[in-house]
Amino acid sequence: MFRSMFRVMFLALFLLAQGTVSAAPATILVMGDSLSAGYGIRQDEAWPVLLARRLQEQKLDYNVANLSISGETSSGGRSRFEQALKQHRPAIVILVLGANDGLRGLPAEVMRDNLAAMIAASRKADARVLLVGMRLPPNYGADYTQKFQRVFADLARAYKLPLAPFLMAGFAGQREMFQADGIHPVAAAQPLMLDNIWPKLRPLLKQK
Helix, strand or coil: CHHHHHHHHHHHHHHHHHCCCCCCCEEEEEEECHHHHCCCCCHHHCHHHHHHHHHHHCCCCEEEEECCCCCCCHHHHHHCHHHHHHHHCCCEEEEECCHHHHHCCCCHHHHHHHHHHHHHHHHHCCCEEEEECCCCCHHHCHHHHHHHHHHHHHHHHHHCCCEECCCCCCCCCCHHHECCCCCCECHHHHHHHHHHHHHHHHHHHCCC
16 A cells, blocks of 8 residues: 555656646736726626636636626725635736726725735735726816826836736727727727736746
8 A cells, every 4th residue: 555655656756857747827816897807898808808818829827817896996906805815826916906996086095005905915925916007087187187197106116016007008099999888998999908918917927
């Protein structure tokens, strides 16, 4: 019996040494709101799903856990973030929160504190962080929109994080790229959203 167990252990170690036994894929955790949850479109059209496909096509050994929820604020994301880290143990966290804070006119300082707490928790869990910025339409007032936008740049600088400045860069002014509500991007915009994130995400994948 012991001889048989020894043979199994020896074979497992040999296969691992030869690279035959591969480690499980690392996880990229997406924490966002309706812009990342695929609101109003098919779920398989949302940019996090397109990200998973791109990773597979490029033979990058990662899976994507998309925990984005429509209507989510930075406070809501923070409240469930510790559990998300424990459950998924991500190698990389993509933070795409803040749009609903801005649309509701919530204090920019609160959003900053919430995002900072999630960044700190990610680092404590040995996860790298990509921060994705948002912008507000000018009707929210110059003072508030500037404070809101500055939060993302300030956090990226303070924590030395990669920052994708604006999820909807390049098409935000194109009405046809949005659903009837004028807020949520259509399916055709999802690859553009992924392309706005990818250049900042790709270098993190090399560090696996």
